[in-house]
Amino acid sequence: DQQVKQNSPSLSVQEGRISILNCDYTNSMFDYFLWYKKYPAEGPTFLISISSIKDKNEDGRFTVFLNKSAKHLSLHIVPSQPGDSAVYFCAASARRGSQGNLIFGKGTKLSVKP
């Protein structure tokens, strides 16, 4: 059973518009969430993270929102750029009592069209 779900395998957005990538989780023990970006033939690159004590974290064009009651988080990219085209993975961990391993979703492929 998947504990972290990214239900949209792909998303296409026009350059300059907002990209919204969604992620749902089932394990209420998760208290730290991360987004990674992955280009073909490369490893995942850390993008942004959020602790469960917050509901929003912003870094430049990237903002992550966390809704704990809905067990849902989203990544907003604004404005979207063609270089943002990549696969985005949502990941979660349960830091209390955790050994540190990340649980990943299957990823969403974002295409930003010029």
Add this chain to the structure above:
Amino acid sequence: EAGVTQFPSHSVIEKGQTVTLRCDPISGHDNLYWYRRVMGKEIKFLLHFVKESKQDESGMPNNRFLAERTGGTYSTLKVQPAELEDSGVYFCASSRGDRSWETQYFGPGTRLLVL
């Protein structure tokens, strides 16, 4: 600062053969993780080292997989004998081990194909 490096980048072997993958973490990172992504599926945790000790190996699929981290520096992951279902991309990641342990930095991966 050099990132996480992995060797080889690709490996094609026949079923029953042995393959050893190597990971060099970022210098000074005590935590080292192995993950695997099988085609079309999510990236899955295999195991976690803290320095030279195995902290968590709950994700290792079976006893055909052996991971080591001698001296707490680089790590190797050996698959012996390899089976068809072992094909996939094997990622290594490292993190510092202090307050920023949550941020794991990934290597480029080793693409393993078992024929």
